[in-house]
Amino acid sequence: MGFLDFLFGKRKQEQPKAQPKAVSKTPVQSVREPITPKSVNPQEKSMSSKPSIPTMEPFVFKSDCHQRYENGNEVMGLQQCVRTVSVEKNTNGCRGYKLNPGDGYIVKVFNDDLGKPNMSDKPMRIVSRTADKVELRGFPIEAQTPFGWQEVDYRDYGFTVYYTNGKVSKCVLHMFDRNVDLEYRKSDASAPLKITVNSNTDSQSSQPSVKAIAMGAPFRFSFDVTVIKQYYNQRSEQIKLEDKVIATMIRTANNGNIMINFSNLSILKSKGVIQTNLSLVPDFSYNQDAEGDEFASAEINNSWAAMSSGKEYVSLFQITKQKGNMVSFIINNLPGDQDFYYLIMFRQ
Incomplete structure (x- = not known):
């Protein structure tokens, strides 16, 4: 028997005599071990291929x-x-x-x-x-x-x-x-534009401009009053007033307080809109948009003390001139954690 016969021929003859389990076990192990090593965890492999989610710093x-x-x-x-x-x-x-x-x-x-x-x-x-x-x-x-x-x-x-x-x-x-x-x-x-007061502007009858009002000039206007109940989820509704309410808005001296007196305050009180006439001390900033409309705006009482006082308070006051007409509004906040505020509109 030659060497090659020993390798190929003899083994083929002796193969049936071997135990089937022993013969089948050895080649299966020799094939599988190089392909899937025992140290590889299939779960870890699938996790490593998962794409990362982009993040950002708050x-x-x-x-x-x-x-x-x-x-x-x-x-x-x-x-x-x-x-x-x-x-x-x-x-x-x-x-x-x-x-x-x-x-x-x-x-x-x-x-x-x-x-x-x-x-x-x-x-x-x-x-x-x-x-x-x-x-x-x-x-x-x-x-x-x-x-x-x-x-x-x-x-x-x-x-x-x-x-x-x-x-x-x-x-x-x-x-x-x-x-x-x-x-x-x-x-x-x-930063808001601050304007120096012109002391020569002291006439209430001359209808000063919004810019002059922002400077602190005296003025006097009468407005029709409209009230909007504005919710923070952007829903709003107009409050129906049984009788007409007129507001007189007046400042009698340069940089003095602005008084707002309502002709029929009792109606507004009955609706829960506002409880008193007002005396405001606004620090206006002035702005003009591309269409020529003017705005004098002031934040008022925006403090923790005002919010936690248990009393209503005005937080924003604006006087504007839009399409030649004077328009103004205040935002009145009620006590407690309300989900709305009252927008009180003043129109000529």
Whole structure:
């Protein structure tokens, strides 16, 4: 018997005599071991191939001005007022939504003029991220409504955060269904314009301009009164007044208090709108938009002491001239944790 016969022929003859189990076991092991080592955990392998979810650092951004865009065009002029914008990590869900903890982020915009949220909190997820920009977008979610839990499609909302040297430089809230963007900025150049009083402006009968009023000039106006009950969820309703109410708005001396006296205060009191005539000390800032409309705006009583006093308080006062007519309003906040405020409108 040759050497080759020993390797090939002899083995073929002897193979049937071997125990079947022993013969089949050895080749199976020799084939399988190189392919699937015992040290490899299939579960760990599948986990390692799972794509990572983009993340971002939560932040709080104080904006001192914002610009509104409609269809890509600037409207209403640069609004010089404080808004607090924040993005928080979702760790415990979000009140008012069926949202699992850990799913995305919560976008918030706080109206510092009113001491209240500027919009309801918006759950969003990151859709793209670069070194200088993070884009988030809402998603369909169940929200609590007066009619129970209903699905709302928050894909109509988006939010873009811009970074400069690693710090937030501006934020843009997108309302895609309306093609509206609100760009929140922060700039030293955006501080409200302060104007020196002209002491020669002392006539109440000359109908001073909004700019002169912002300077502190005396004036006297009579207005028709309209009242809007404004909810923070953006719903509003007009309060019906049985009789006409006239408001006299007057300042008798340069930089003096502004008095607002209602002709029929009892009607407003019965509706819970406001309880007293007013004496206000506003520190106006002046602004003019691209259409020539003028605005004298002042925050009033925006403090913890006012909010926790248990008394109503005016938080915002504005006098404007729009299309040649003087228009004014105040925002009156009621005691306690209300979900609405009263917008008292004054029109000539």
